[in-house]
Amino acid sequence: MKRTVKQNNQKVTALEEDCHLTLERTVRFMRVSQMFMPTLREMPAEAEVVSHQLMLRAGLMRKLASGIYSFLPLGYRTFRKIEQIVREEMDRAGAQELLMSAILPAEYYQATGRWEVFGPDMFRLKDRNGRDFCLGPTHEEIFTETVKNEIRSYRALPLILYQIQTKYRDERRPRFGVMRSREFVMKDAYSFDRDEAGLDLSYKKMYDAYCRIFDRCGLDYFIVDADSGAMGGSGSQEFAVKSEIGESVIAYCDACGYAANDEKAECIPDVCCDDECCMGNDMLPVEKVATPDVRTIEELMDFFGSQPCEFAKTLIYKADDRVVAAMVRGDRELNETKLQNYLNCIELEMADAETVKEVTGADVGFAGPIGLKVELIVDLEVTSMKNFVVGANETGYHLKNVNIGRDFKASVVMDIRKIVEGDKCPKCGAPVKIARGIEVGHVFKLGTKYSEALGCVYLDENGKERPMVMGCYGIGINRTMAAIIEQNHDENGIIWPISVAPYHVIIVPVNPTETAQMEAAEKIYSELGKAGVEVMLDDRNERPGVKFKDADLIGIPIRITVGKKIGEGIVEFKLRKTGEMVELSIDEAIARAKAEVEKGLAL
RNA sequence: CGGGGUGUAGCUCAGCUGGAAGAGCGCGUGGUUUGGGACCAUGAGGCCGGAGGUUCAAGCCCUCUCACUCCGACCA
Numbered sequence: 001m002k003r004t005v006k007q008n009n010q011k012v013t014a015l016e017e018d019c020h021l022t023l024e025r026t027v028r029f030m031r032v033s034q035m036f037m038p039t040l041r042e043m044p045a046e047a048e049v050v051s052h053q054l055m056l057r058a059g060l061m062r063k064l065a066s067g068i069y070s071f072l073p074l075g076y077r078t079f080r081k082i083e084q085i086v087r088e089e090m091d092r093a094g095a096q097e098l099l100m101s102a103i104l105p106a107e108y109y110q111a112t113g114r115w116e117v118f119g120p121d122m123f124r125l126k127d128r129n130g131r132d133f134c135l136g137p138t139h140e141e142i143f144t145e146t147v148k149n150e151i152r153s154y155r156a157l158p159l160i161l162y163q164i165q166t167k168y169r170d171e172r173r174p175r176f177g178v179m180r181s182r183e184f185v186m187k188d189a190y191s192f193d194r195d196e197a198g199l200d201l202s203y204k205k206m207y208d209a210y211c212r213i214f215d216r217c218g219l220d221y222f223i224v225d226a227d228s229g230a231m232g233g234s235g236s237q238e239f240a241v242k243s244e245i246g247e248s249v250i251a252y253c254d255a256c257g258y259a260a261n262d263e264k265a266e267c268i269p270d271v272c273c274d275d276e277c278c279m280g281n282d283m284l285p286v287e288k289v290a291t292p293d294v295r296t297i298e299e300l301m302d303f304f305g306s307q308p309c310e311f312a313k314t315l316i317y318k319a320d321d322r323v324v325a326a327m328v329r330g331d332r333e334l335n336e337t338k339l340q341n342y343l344n345c346i347e348l349e350m351a352d353a354e355t356v357k358e359v360t361g362a363d364v365g366f367a368g369p370i371g372l373k374v375e376l377i378v379d380l381e382v383t384s385m386k387n388f389v390v391g392a393n394e395t396g397y398h399l400k401n402v403n404i405g406r407d408f409k410a411s412v413v414m415d416i417r418k419i420v421e422g423d424k425c426p427k428c429g430a431p432v433k434i435a436r437g438i439e440v441g442h443v444f445k446l447g448t449k450y451s452e453a454l455g456c457v458y459l460d461e462n463g464k465e466r467p468m469v470m471g472c473y474g475i476g477i478n479r480t481m482a483a484i485i486e487q488n489h490d491e492n493g494i495i496w497p498i499s500v501a502p503y504h505v506i507i508v509p510v511n512p513t514e515t516a517q518m519e520a521a522e523k524i525y526s527e528l529g530k531a532g533v534e535v536m537l538d539d540r541n542e543r544p545g546v547k548f549k550d551a552d553l554i555g556i557p558i559r560i561t562v563g564k565k566i567g568e569g570i571v572e573f574k575l576r577k578t579g580e581m582v583e584l585s586i587d588e589a590i591a592r593a594k595a596e597v598e599k600g601l602a603l
Numbered sequence: 604c605g606g607g608g609u610g611u612a613g614c615u616c617a618g619c620u621g622g623a624a625g626a627g628c629g630c631g632u633g634g635u636u637u638g639g640g641a642c643c644a645u646g647a648g649g650c651c652g653g654a655g656g657u658u659c660a661a662g663c664c665c666u667c668u669c670a671c672u673c674c675g676a677c678c679a
Contacts, residue, residue, distance in 0.1 A: 563638060
């Protein structure tokens with residue numbers, strides 16, 4: 001058999017494109033009277049955010065322990081549909097699915113040092129022989145190891161592998177139901193390329209697949225530049241669903257489309273206020289001012305009667321084993337991620353009072369740059385300030401008219417502040433806005449961090465050994481599900497997009513004791529099901545109000561109500577999303593339902 | 604990991620100054636109902652989170668502990 005060198009931009013035939021594998025096998029009929037669907041009338045006390053409340057109320061899931069949930073039939077159907085969308089789009093992008101174990105031996109993590117880095121966030125256990133294992137919090141090491149063991153030649157690259165697997169992280173504070181849980185399902189993909197150019201192609205494929213996935217899920221999302229954090233690597237973007245309850249803070253620009261999360265967002269230095277204190281003034285002589293009990297910026301403002309931007313604050317940090325100082329304008333916040341990246345440390349925290357005293361010789365609140373013995377990282381913006389106030393490194397005193405360059409020197413000047421609403425966009429200069437988002441997906445260019453640590457190498461055309469260039473790509477399935485609910489609900493319950501709805505249609509006979517109504521309902525039920533529509537029949541002997549409330553709560557996109565007008569052959573057709581309701585003949589209702597479902601799945 | 608809050612029926616919660624464990628909803632049974640979470644009758648359901656202590660007497664007071672939850676810190 002002739003061996004061919006795979007290209008990252010390989011061509012596939014139209015037939016292959018059409019027939020990309022789908023594993024979907026779905027029950028299409030469901031009688032509500034038979035269903036395990038424990039809906040709750042009242043709001044569960046433990047739930048704070050809407051998605052969490054609705055997932056419990058609609059009987060999608062139940063809690064087993066803090067941050068650990070079981071999915072019930074209705075919830076699991078949607079869960080699997082999201083998985084399936086992810087699967088289809090990964091397959092379409094040429095990634096290959098496999099499944100790694102959830103329980104993993106410690107040695108792989110020890111090899112990259114992450115056995116220690118993860119710390120208590122990792123669920124650890126021992127086998128009967130006392131060997132260390134963990135429940136996998138992420139799988140970079142295992143994928144890398146697997147590929148390392150099997151791939152030798154550049155001919156086998158590029159390669160993208162993925163799995164949809166349960167992950168375990170012993171979060172310090174599980175929150176918001178499934179949004180931050182200790183057990184969750186993640187799609188994680190890993191790309192292996194010969195070089196950076198190959199990585200760029202693989203990354204782009206995954207990026208495009210992600211856009212399709214979140215579009216199909218009906219989500220409104222940002223794609224933002226992100227910090228690659230402990231993952232290491234050269235570039236990273238986050239897919240964040242717009243939501244007030246999101247834990248990612250995003251700076252974005254309507255003018256040019258720039259978006260970055262707040263850890264990453266680059267800050268353009270602002271000239272602090274007006275010409276009064278900044279522009280063209282000569283440097284004034286330094287003055288020492290007694291400022292007893294004046295420590296915070298607010299107190300300083302009162303004391304000096306001036307603007308916060310006429311101060312610079314000096315923050316003392318502990319970075320692993322060393323102590324450093326960081327300086328930002330008085331009204332700014334330090335971006336710890338930026339500082340941490342520069343310092344290349346694992347732990348970064350504000351120094352305790354004792355350390356501050358040791359380093360500055362003064363109590364907390366009087367730290368300043370002059371005479372400090374430790375490394376001093378100064379924010380870019382400070383360099384444009386003149387004659388400003390700093391701590392004197394002496395309890396009870398500040399210094400006035402201090403100037404960088406003349407009075408003290410920075411070890412390094414760089415952007416270390418946090419972006420705020422109204423700052424200049426780093427791309428185009430327009431004022432940026434700040435929003436919150438739920439991180440549902442993340443793509444990273446890892447580079448060779450893991451392949452080098454684990455010896456995942458290949459032989460190139462010249463027989464030379466080179467580390468594979470890797471990328472990794474995650475999507476939180478549970479979190480995506482919750483995010484869809486956050487963006488698609490009203491006061492009555494969930495409003496599923498058709499693409500992920502547990503069933504497409506629910507048929508509600510108003511009075512199940514009326515044979516005419518039941519017969520018509522049964523007919524619609526069987527015809528829709530035969531046509532491939534997923535359909536529920538609410539055949540419970542309940543009052544109509546109960547059935548309507550449940551139908552709304554569980555968010556079935558299309559409701560067909562069979563009531564009194566069945567004598568005239570008329571039923572009611574209602575869309576959950578718009579509330580639009582029309583009276584149609586049975587056949588028209590069936591046709592309309594089929595059309596709506598087709599439209600909803602077309603994306 | 605720090606700071607708060609809450610643990611009483613399946614769910615949501617009340618329970619006064621320490622003195623016989625309650626309501627609404629849900630559930631079983633019989634009946635009446637049937638267009639937005641019905642009504643009547645009747646019934647089942649409790650280690651008052653756990654342990655210790657104070658007291659003649661503890662759901663209630665004290666100590667410890669566990670769980671859940673919120674805020675913060677932390678978080679590929």
